[in-house]
Amino acid sequence: MDRIDRELLAFLLQDGRATYQELGRQVRLSANTVADRVRRLQAAGIIKGYRAELNLEAFGRGMQMISDIRLGDRVDRHAFERQLADVPQVISAMRLTGDYDFQLRVVCADAREFESVIDRLKADLGVRELRSRLVLHEVSLGLERVLEG
Incomplete structure (x- = not known):
């Protein structure tokens, strides 16, 4: 896991519904590259899931x-x-x-x-x-x- 993966994870923690395009703008990568990285993080078990926060x-x-x-x-x-x-x-x-x-x-x-x-x-x-x-x-x-x- 490199610096970009850590940045992606930080952004996903703030907004788990962010699009690959939005994430790509944040880390200066294409949406396809970001999608590949996110899928790799999911396959490795680093990203376990996405949840809604309830009041x-x-x-x-x-x-x-x-x-x-x-x-x-x-x-x-x-x-x-x-x-x-x-x-x-x-x-x-x-x-x-x-x-x-x-x-x-x-x-x-x-x-x-x-x-x-x-x-x-x-x-x-x-x-x-x-x-x-x-x-x-x-x-x-x-x-x-x-x-x-």
Whole structure:
């Protein structure tokens, strides 16, 4: 991966819907050359996909929490991960090292809905302990930083 590939990736992170012509103007290459480079980056697994960024408040899910959880001693983590798919308020889960097993990102309409998520995680998914924090706001530093070094 060279400097031009890194520039293309930085532009795609800003606008994943940019045309090959637009990208070509940015890096001073033809649209066909840019298309070839982007296809190569996709084939290499560097570009995994393209996604829309949603405004969660538009869906009535303006309350976000980060929850560190510890599973019960006999809970199979693979089964837990599969069961998380049935909890729509959980939008991401990361397996951790350290004192907790997972960190969940949870979005809800209000505290009452979050309370029901907690109850479900404990009763149905085997969560033994949960520590949550309310997200006040998020500062996005951008994935472009990965391209710098």
